[in-house]
Amino acid sequence: MPVGFVLSTRAYKNFVEANDLHGTILDIVADATPHEAASSERASASIQSVFEAARLPADIAASVAHAYGSLGEDGPAVAVPSSATADDLPDVSFAGQQDTYWYVRGEAPLLDAIRKCWASPWTARAIGYRMQMGVDQRGRTMAVIVQVMVARGCVRHPVYSNPSTGDRPELVVNASLGLGAAIVWGRPSREQS
Secondary structure, three states: OOOEEEEOHHHHHHHHHHOOOHHHHHHHHOOOEOOEHHHHHHHHHHHHHHHHHOOOOHHHHHHHHHHHHOOOOOOOOEEEEEEEOOOEOOOOEOOOOOOEEEEEOOHHHHHHHHHHHHHHHHOHHHHHHHHHHOOOOOOOOEEEEEEEOOOOOOEEOOEEEOOOOOOOOOEEEOOEEOOOHHHHHOOOOOOOO
């Protein structure tokens, strides 16, 4: 297991509160409609701009800098996947809806990748998917994982509760060489080294 750290949903909430984003996000997304894809695109573009303009609270930036510095002297390349609180619901799967950033190196690029992960529940595809599936747009929170990248020849193997039967204690392991995009997108891996 690669070493790393997690920014909890509390960090996301602190970021949103510090920048007074919650009401703004909900006002913007309220204009999106399920039958007009362009409305999700417009809402997403506006929300992405709001996130880009928002400042990371100093305590969060300092914590990230400290944790990243503890991963190695040279500032290793890291993977920065998002982990939404509603990624996998009993009747809805959000796999692939939020963003992941690979081979991020350096404190400033890492902070930028974290901000982008926090904004990724508000991509057009995620907004549209929630509307299509009848999932409430409110209450979205996001954790972010930061892990040292491992060699490309590795096997990535997420574990899910069985999606075919819905039996939560029954686990299914999907494996793929490389970064795992083949698993998320359901296609053969082209990431082999």
